[in-house]
Amino acid sequence: MSRESILETAKQSIVEADEDMALEALKQAEESGIDLIDLLSNGYSAGMKELGDLFGSGEIFLPELMFATQVMKVATAEIESRMEPGDIKPKGVMVIGTVEGDVHDIGKGIVASLIKTNGVMVHDLGREVPAQVFIDKAKELNADFIGSSALLTTTMTQQKKIEELLETEGLKGKIRTMVGGAPVTQRWADRIGADAYCEDASEAVKKIMEWINQI
Amino acid sequence: MGEEKKYFTRMGDGSIVHMTEQEIRQDIEEGIQDAAKRGKIDPLTDDEKEKLYQIITMPGSIVGVEHGMQIVTSNDSGSDKINTKCGIPTSRDVNAMIHERLLGCDSVDIGYSDYNYKTVKGVAKREATVLKQALNYCTMPLFYGAMPNLGFYTKPDGPVDNWAVLLPEGKIEEALAAQEEAVDHAVRDIVYVAEQMNDVGADGFMLDTSGAAGDADFLVALKATEIIRDRFPDMPVEIGMAGEFVLGMHGKIKYNDVRLAGLYPHKQVKLVEQAGASIFGAVVNTNSNRSFPWNIGRVCTFVKACTDVAEIPVHANVGMGVCGIPMCENLPSDIVSRADKALIEICKIDGL
Amino acid sequence: MGGVRTAGDLVMRLQLAKKMKINEAKAYVAEKLGVNLEELCDVVTMSEKREEMGLGLAHVEPCAEANAGMAAKFQIAKALDIKINSVERFKERAGL
Numbered sequence: 282m283s284r285e286s287i288l289e290t291a292k293q294s295i296v297e298a299d300e301d302m303a304l305e306a307l308k309q310a311e312e313s314g315i316d317l318i319d320l321l322s323n324g325y326s327a328g329m330k331e332l333g334d335l336f337g338s339g340e341i342f343l344p345e346l347m348f349a350t351q352v353m354k355v356a357t358a359e360i361e362s363r364m365e366p367g368d369i370k371p372k373g374v375m376v377i378g379t380v381e382g383d384v385h386d387i388g389k390g391i392v393a394s395l396i397k398t399n400g401v402m403v404h405d406l407g408r409e410v411p412a413q414v415f416i417d418k419a420k421e422l423n424a425d426f427i428g429s430s431a432l433l434t435t436t437m438t439q440q441k442k443i444e445e446l447l448e449t450e451g452l453k454g455k456i457r458t459m460v461g462g463a464p465v466t467q468r469w470a471d472r473i474g475a476d477a478y479c480e481d482a483s484e485a486v487k488k489i490m491e492w493i494n495q496i
Numbered sequence: 497m498g499e500e501k502k503y504f505t506r507m508g509d510g511s512i513v514h515m516t517e518q519e520i521r522q523d524i525e526e527g528i529q530d531a532a533k534r535g536k537i538d539p540l541t542d543d544e545k546e547k548l549y550q551i552i553t554m555p556g557s558i559v560g561v562e563h564g565m566q567i568v569t570s571n572d573s574g575s576d577k578i579n580t581k582c583g584i585p586t587s588r589d590v591n592a593m594i595h596e597r598l599l600g601c602d603s604v605d606i607g608y609s610d611y612n613y614k615t616v617k618g619v620a621k622r623e624a625t626v627l628k629q630a631l632n633y634c635t636m637p638l639f640y641g642a643m644p645n646l647g648f649y650t651k652p653d654g655p656v657d658n659w660a661v662l663l664p665e666g667k668i669e670e671a672l673a674a675q676e677e678a679v680d681h682a683v684r685d686i687v688y689v690a691e692q693m694n695d696v697g698a699d700g701f702m703l704d705t706s707g708a709a710g711d712a713d714f715l716v717a718l719k720a721t722e723i724i725r726d727r728f729p730d731m732p733v734e735i736g737m738a739g740e741f742v743l744g745m746h747g748k749i750k751y752n753d754v755r756l757a758g759l760y761p762h763k764q765v766k767l768v769e770q771a772g773a774s775i776f777g778a779v780v781n782t783n784s785n786r787s788f789p790w791n792i793g794r795v796c797t798f799v800k801a802c803t804d805v806a807e808i809p810v811h812a813n814v815g816m817g818v819c820g821i822p823m824c825e826n827l828p829s830d831i832v833s834r835a836d837k838a839l840i841e842i843c844k845i846d847g848l
Numbered sequence: 849m850g851g852v853r854t855a856g857d858l859v860m861r862l863q864l865a866k867k868m869k870i871n872e873a874k875a876y877v878a879e880k881l882g883v884n885l886e887e888l889c890d891v892v893t894m895s896e897k898r899e900e901m902g903l904g905l906a907h908v909e910p911c912a913e914a915n916a917g918m919a920a921k922f923q924i925a926k927a928l929d930i931k932i933n934s935v936e937r938f939k940e941r942a943g944l
Contacts, residue, residue: 563886563889564885564886564889566849566850566854566856566889567849567870568849568856568859568860568863568870569849569856569860570860596851596852596857596906597852597906597907598906599851600850600851600853600856600906601851601856602849602850602851602856602857602859602860603851603857603860631917631918631934632917632918632938633916633917634917635852635857635903635904635905635916635917635920635921635924636851636852636856636857636860636904637857637860637861637864638934694933694937695937696934696937697932697933697934697935697936697937697938698933698934699861699864699932699933699934700864730931730933730936731933732864732865732867774863774864774865774867775863775864775867806869807867808867808869809863809867809868809869809870809873844870845870846863846869846870846873847860847863847870
């Protein structure tokens with residue numbers, strides 16, 4: 282079977298959340314001698330990207346996305362089990378959370394899930410996360426990125442605190458920050474010195490991948 | 497050669513920009529096409545696009561509607577904002593009178609500062625007392641309003657497991673069940689609060705930002721409205737939405753055999769009518785990275801499709817971050833007046 | 849529409865009570881009050897009309913005589929031929 286048709290099968294297995302199809306694509310790839318990293322990046326991940334676009338345009342919904350994510354996890358685990366440790370490195374490490382005083386986490390959860398499926402190790406700190414905890418966890422986990430979400434005008438000030446703490450601890454520029462949430466805008470991101478503002482989950486993924494390619 | 501004329505307008509985050517005629521017309525068109533594609537609805541006509549362009553580029557910082565086209569207003573948590581937003585320590589019944597006699601409002605709602613029904617349930621009778629007091633003083637209609645905010649029913653703040661955590665863990669069936677359980681709790685609380693407000697004579701009951709937590713959240717508003725209209729027929733209900741699109745956090749939830757996930761305003765309003773509400777608050781979120789011409793083109797396309805089919809009054813939610821208004825705390829009157837004029841004269845809304 | 853300075857609150861009541869769209873609600877109120885649509889949105893005409901019919905005003909001078917609040921709503925319910933919830937509850941509590 283050709284490389285293109287196997288990659289297409291892998292992609293479709295994610296779009297259709299079909300675990301059997303995903304494992305069949307892996308088997309075909311192995312039989313055809315196709316590089317498994319190639320299969321992961323250009324097959325399965327291409328399916329996640331398509332789903333992300335469909336989710337963004339409202340043609341599929343969160344549970345369908347999550348079903349596909351489970352299939353992606355299975356496929357990724359199978360490939361990892363066939364590789365030497367260290368062959369598949371996470372593309373980056375991110376800590377993400379909803380800021381202190383804020384319990385809204387739906388959007389943040391969607392962002393975390395989508396970024397995870399793009400090969401970034403994501404540590405979701407949950408909700409009502411104090412600014413200092415963002416910094417402490419980022420240091421502990423050697424994070425490349427910090428993502429913070431705020432849904433209230435009264436809590437978004439915590440995002441400014443995160444920037445100030447990064448400055449104080451000499452981490453500004455070493456860890457990139459992205460901010461999001463309903464009242465958050467590019468103007469706010471510029472004012473507080475955040476590295477990026479993301480309107481929605483698709484933009485967050487795009488920005489992270491852009492940063493990863495620069496590393 | 498002279499520089500091409502540019503017009504004052506703003507971005508969706510409130511920043512001032514100056515755009516040429518071509519840039520404005522292009523953004524209007526792109527905003528319209530975005531809405532038409534997503535909602536599978538008709539774009540604005542050429543005449544409507546031209547009118548929109550004229551409104552955006554009108555001279556004067558503030559513009560007004562043509563005489564005779566004035567419409568009415570309802571609010572969300574209006575009576576508390578003098579206190580919480582402006583820091584002027586007044587009681588809510590006095591705030592209501594200020595809205596009536598100084599600000600020229602057509603109605604206002606009494607709302608709690610922790611503006612959600614789960615919290616209000618605990619102080620519902622005290623809230624009803626405030627409303628009763630205000631109803632004695634005020635002539636204009638007074639609502640009681642708050643948000644369903646289904647997310648507040650998740651642990652640790654509420655009784656059900658957090659589906660935003662369960663979903664990424666792959667516990668999908670558990671996540672769906674949690675949402676369904678939360679719906680029952682929320683409907684119960686809202687109906688309880690409605691009973692207290694009806695007892696003191698509320699002129700209306702508002703369910704604000706319905707759908708904020710997704711399709712299950714929208715179901716809460718519909719089911720609660722059905723019950724309220726049946727039990728308290730003298731108290732009309734207004735359902736205001738959270739966005740133009742009902743997010744499919746559950747994906748399979750239906751009301752009267754219609755799946756709620758993915759609905760846009762022209763479909764949302766039909767279910768709101770079926771539930772028995774008197775007013776539908778259509779919402780279109782502002783994209784803070786795009787210009788006002790882009791945003792208002794998109795807004796008008798969605799809202800017009802809604803008013804074209806609505807059999808009940810449509811009150812477009814025109815406030816911070818919605819219906820073309822920038823996402824900023826102090827709203828620029830140049831944009832607010834233009835958004836109002838466009839929605840009234842092009843979309844033929846019944847209220848704001 | 850200007851609320852109690854004109855007829856905005858009255859039009860709003862028709863939207864609530866009878867789910868009328870804006871033009872229908874305006875026409876209904878105008879007919880009940882004996883004014884035309886232009887006068888309905890006119891603060892000068894409507895101030896006089898509301899004072900005459902006791903329908904409540906924005907400024908309530910002369911304070912002792914002018915109707916406001918619950919008293920005005922009794923008159924509004926009668927004038928517009930609608931039920932107003934706060935009026936009905938008030939009657940129940942007052943034993944009327």
